[in-house]
Amino acid sequence: MADRVARRNDPERRQRIVDATLDVVAEHGVPGTTHRRIAAAAGVPLGSVTYYFASLEELLTAAFLQLAEQSSAAFGARMAEAIDRASARAAIIDIIAGSVWAEPRTLLLSYELYAFAARHPPVSRVMQRWMNNSRAALERFFDPLTARALDALVEGIGIHNSIDTEPLDREAIRQIVERVAPK
Structure with missing residues (x-):
């Protein structure tokens, strides 16, 4: 042999x-x-x-699923530290202004993920799962409609701040969060 x-x-x-x-x-x-x-x-x-x-789409789906799970876990971990509505608002501010969502690489990959998901149904399911996880974490402290608005706010401000010549600072973010989810 x-x-x-x-x-x-x-x-x-x-x-x-x-x-x-x-x-x-x-x-x-x-x-x-x-x-x-x-x-x-x-x-x-x-x-x-x-x-x-088997395909590049399958690989991109696996990679974007990993990104969504990691981002969702970081979001969930920060929200899990909250014990009441006030600390939940503080967590949201940290997520927007800090490194959970506002990290440039995560934002860039998220842009790519959204664009890819718009044309690839398996990836849009990944996005839906990510949104559901974020909303579930927020719904511990906020009603479903407010949770949805805060979820959109997290992503929207992060995206805008990444390209805005005058990005919102932490204090402006705090004021916006408190307007959407008052004390």
Whole structure:
């Protein structure tokens, strides 16, 4: 029997591919994301990408699902610290003004996610799940309609602040949150 070359076990390969996909999307946008770029960014052979994911859409869906879950978990964790309506408002302000949502890479990837979701139903389901998770965290302290408005406010102010020449500061964000969800 001929000696076989032992295959290197790489249990993290699939995850590296998913992580690399988000890096490539952040750098090139969804239209510029290719199997080759992902493979190069992940440091894996091109065939590995297609081994784990049957299509680029399937891979982008997995990557965007990961982004949504991570962002949703960070949002939920900050909201879980709230013990009453006042501390929930403070949490929302932190989410908008801090690093939970306002981190430039997360915002950029979110733009790409929204655009991709508009044309790909499996990803729009990812977005719906993300919104449902955010709203559920907010509904611990606010009625469903207010929770929906606050959810939109979190994303909207973050998006506007990322491109506005005069972004809202923390105090302005606090005032807006208190207008939407008064004491």
